[in-house]
Amino acid sequence: MRLPGTTRGPKVHGLMTRRYEDDLRLFGSGKAKLGLLALVLLYVFIPFFLTSDFWLSVLDYAGIAAIGALGLNLLTGFTGQVSLGHAFFIGLGAYACAQFGGPDELGLPLPVWLFCATLFGALVGALIGPFALRLRGNYLAIVTLGLIFLGEHLFRNLKDITGGNSGTNVDSEASFLGLDFADLSFAGENFSFNQGYFWLIWGLVALVTLLVKNLVRTRPGRALQAVRDRDVAAEVIGVQLGRYKVGAFAISSGLAALAGALFGSYQQFVSPDEFGLVLSIQYIAIIIVGGVGTVFGSIIGALVLGGLPGLIDKYSDSIPGVSTGSGDSGFISVFSLNQAIFGLLIVLFLVFEPRGLAAVWLRVKAYFKAWPFSY
Amino acid sequence: MTGTVEPMEAAHHERPGPSEPSLLEVQDLGLRFGGVKALDGVTFDVRRGELFAVIGPNGAGKTSIFNCLNGVYRPQRGSITLEGADLLRKGPAEIAGLGVSRTFQNLGLFENLSVVDNLMLGRHHLMRTGFLAGMAWWGRAKGEEVHHRESVERVIELLELEPFRTQPAGKLPYGVQKRLELGRAIAMEPKLLLLDEPVAGMNLEESEDMARYILDVRDRLNLAMILVEHQMALVMDLADRVMAMDFGVPITVGTPEQVQSDQRVVDAYLGAAS
DSSP states (O other), X not given: OOOTTOSSOSOOOSSSOSSHHHHXXXXXXXXXXXXXXXXXXXXXXXHHHOOOHHHHHHHHHHHHHHHHHXXXXXXXXISOOOOSOHHHXXXXXXXXXXXXXXXXXXXXXXXXXXXXXXXXXXXXXXXXXXXXXXXXXXXXXXXXXXXXXXHHHHHHXXXXXXXXXXXXXXXXXXXXXXXXXXXXXXXXXXXXXXXXXXXXXXXXXXXXXXHHHHHHHSHHHHHHHHHHHOHHHHHHTXXXXXXXXXXXXXXXXXXXXXXXXXXXXXXXXXXXXXXXXXXXXXXXXXXXXXXXXXXXXXXXXXXXXXXXXXXXXHHGGGSTTEEOSTTOOOXXXXXXXXXXXXXXXXXXXXXXXXTHHHHHHHHHHHHHHHTTOOO | OOXXXXXXXXXXXXXXXXXXXXXXXXXEEEEEETTEEEEEEEEEEEETTOEEEEEOSTTSSHHHHHHHHTTSSOOSEEEEEETTEEOXXXXXXXXXXXXXXXXXXXXXXXXXXXXXXXXXXHTGGGXXXXXXXXXXXXXXXXXXXHHHHHHHHHHXXXXXXXXXXXXXXXXXXXXXXXXXXXHHHHHTOOSEEEEEOTTTTOOHHHHHHHHHHHHHHHHHHOOEEEEEOSOHHHHHHHOSEEEEEEXXXXXXXXXXXXXXXXXXXXXXXXXXXX
């Protein structure tokens, strides 16, 4: 029924819903729709206003980290399986990118090598998954820690594929439907490498975020969280532990490999040194700072921390006590400073804000909902 | 989907007579942990719609029976059949699919998930959406969510959980958590419901509330239930039949009156006069 005087049906605020279907909408309320629009506008226009290669590269690395962090958060945050082996899967993806996409190798097009790298990571992850059936907590963490060293050994010694210690070039084509993201020209306008990759990477971030968000709000995602909260009870209500633990490993590793493929393709060069324990710990720091067990937290954490190494590198000259060259007199190198900051952030957040920035954001939102009445 | 969560006319409950066919049959169950006999020669049956209680002092093996029934423990001896299907060689998840659900003595809720999500997890084995369909919000994913959300709402109504829908289960008061666990178990639309000390740690009013919910559930859904409980008032007032156990061995099975007046039961609780 339409009330007299209204031409467009009842106005929908999205605060109250009449049907369960409306309850399930991701962007149900007007505010959420506005937020989505703002994000889309930012996505499209950031590269136009922010043309500095440095700042774009910070955002590009953050986007890559966001995809990897979504994967780790799915496994560690949502399924409760602590993994220190994330860097191994990132490395797999990077080398897979070189193999599937390199013109001297298979030379597949962009969507295909992205997909193949993801699938490859997922398959290897599914092989590791069964260990999680027998181990949990710290014991599982140690098995996944082993992966790092296994990976480093493989990356250094499979010289035909990985180029050994000296690394390998990744020159996969980054073009799709006539758009070459590495050298983008569109409507008579030419864009730089970093601008093109911003759209590629953050487009994929949006896609992966949507997929993960959908996963965690439907049956399989609820089952993952049940496994995390109480695995015996989960099994007794009919959740097959094996299936969901292995599934979580597969999807998490697939996303790590996707991030790795983008990383390789963005840097155009990878070497085994990049995929050590430090990278795994950086990802753990990202999800802890962002918010363990939240989709939003993975992205906010990646934005805050993903670009940090680049920032420290750039501004190391103006930080006292940091040595930037070999003959310098600082007491800490740029690399060690990075590690120290990640370590410090993990400790500080675990002690003072274990639910991460996502929880801070919710508090801020709740405050302004009631503003100016703070009670 | 069966309509067992549909609101029905509350039929007056009558004790199922001996002529009723058995739903669950347990024969000569034996469970050992190394040299310790947790269960020995446990035999009983539960009829459709019956509220069967298991009592006994601490360590009598009551919870062990539950763990055998849902496949958490593997007994070394005996047989368990539900409607003729053998449960003994099946895992917990499979047994859940066959229609056995349970509540836990020390709460088995998913603390970080909301009340609705906990109840939706009860319907996990009735749903089919897999990883890929869920991620893509594709195919049956959405329809299934809506459909089962409706069933969950009936459970919420039956157990009066309306004020708590979106709250995380771990933050609820204890009594409500116990009720939510009952809700999750009946959301599974089981044939047999195992209640492990549903009123443990509750005061009299809370126990009375819980008793009312249990009777409501039985009358509306016509479930068979096995109740393990220490509070004798609850057991004697609600149960159709009672099995008393001591040191893993059943002492007697009978109506509450029979069991209450059995000297062996009194001895098990108070120690035999020598």
